[in-house]
Amino acid sequence: MAEIKNRSLSEEFLIEIDKIIDYILCNDKFVVTSHINPDGDNIGSSLAMCGFLEALDKEYIYLLDDAYPSSLVFLNREGLRKTSDQVPSLEGYTVIAQDSGSYERICMDKDLLETSRGIICIDHHHTNGDYGFINYIDAKASSTCELVYNIITRYEDIKARPIIGPEIGTCLYAGLVTDTGNFQYSNTEPSSFLMAADLIARGAKKQLVIENIYQKNSPAYYRILGECLNNLEIIDSKICIAIVTKEMLDKYGLEYGDIDAIIPYTRDIDGVELGIFIKQKEIDEIKVSLRSKSYIDCTELAATFDGGGHVRASGCTFRDKSVEEVRNMLLEQAKKLF
Known part of the structure; x- marks a missing residue:
């Protein structure tokens, strides 16, 4: 051997x-x-x-x-x-x-x-x-x-x-x-x-x-997960966007650091290559996590917005932008990668 x-x-x-x-x-x-x-x-x-x-x-x-x-x-x-x-x-x-x-x-x-x-x-x-x-x-x-x-x-x-x-x-x-x-x-x-x-x-x-890490989620986490998944947006069967707002965090009594386990759900859908998870940490600060499955380089998209990371997992930060503005900016650039 x-x-x-x-x-x-x-x-x-x-x-x-x-x-x-x-x-x-x-x-x-x-x-x-x-x-x-x-x-x-x-x-x-x-x-x-x-x-x-x-x-x-x-x-x-x-x-x-x-x-x-x-x-x-x-x-x-x-x-x-x-x-x-x-x-x-x-x-x-x-x-x-x-x-x-x-x-x-x-x-x-x-x-x-x-x-x-x-x-x-x-x-x-x-x-x-x-x-x-x-x-x-x-x-x-x-x-x-x-x-x-x-x-x-x-x-x-x-x-x-x-x-x-x-x-x-x-x-x-x-x-x-x-x-x-x-x-x-x-x-x-x-x-x-x-x-x-x-x-x-x-x-x-x-x-x-x-x-x-994997078996200690609170009931509140599953409630916010349910709301987030219920509003998933899938574009051209290849891009999935999930959003958690500050209002949602406050509603369920959760902190920003409590929701990272949601990230893989954006990628793990049949046919989806790129997952985008938009997390509004504060009213004026939005964090984005990017995940890809096979061929999209997440660092290329993250770098467009001064972010970075790995080929299959990257992130970036936006300040003084609305959730809708961030969603539109990301989607415009993401489509260029396909």
Whole structure:
């Protein structure tokens, strides 16, 4: 039987991984951060990196200005996460920015960021612009959690010292599961399954992750889901648009972070290639999630509106626009992709 190798560990990537390990070992003060609107890969990779730094007795700050979605609060370590207003300066600290496809999306005050020694970038977005002085960017990797897993396991191999246990393993598993859509998405590689098997063998709490992310929706969520699905709009049998307004969120007593599980419904309809989920976070702020099935590049549509992400999953933000204006702008551009 042919050996299944981790495609993320080419010679090119091993060089960058070793640079990161050497830098961490030779320095003492770090900030771990990620992108705005945190998701499972954002949080899981960040907490795993914090655990790695902790195991190496490094001083670190976990800094993220946006709050966790309710489905991911179970990963939270009380008092660990700081926000920019709690940190006066990052002088002497190196920032490890993970899962952030651009400098602009790093979820911290940029004036504060500029006081640091610089940025190590660890990411899997193909739109990434290499904004770090060390860049480990693999656009074909399933998740940033897989890249952090590669870093930690490379250190384990070099030093013959185990690092990943139940806590770090659970964080990495959460990010792997969410960014692969529970191993449904096209970014799922053989290495993803090997990583999952290894994490579970090391004590990752698989069932805890599944229950919290996929099996803990509130009755109010299902009520808003029903209203949203009842008003789905399907255009030319290829594009599906779903909308949740701020009025709907208030009506059902839900927060913006409670409705992300609706996103796949826009794509998972027979014949539909592109799903568009419009979420009115505030009256003057609208978030859009884009999902495609086979051939539409979501980043192309997102980039039209200064957004980004992955080929099959991207997003963008609109300000001072009505829901109807956003819907019309997106649909006009989306039709050009077919």
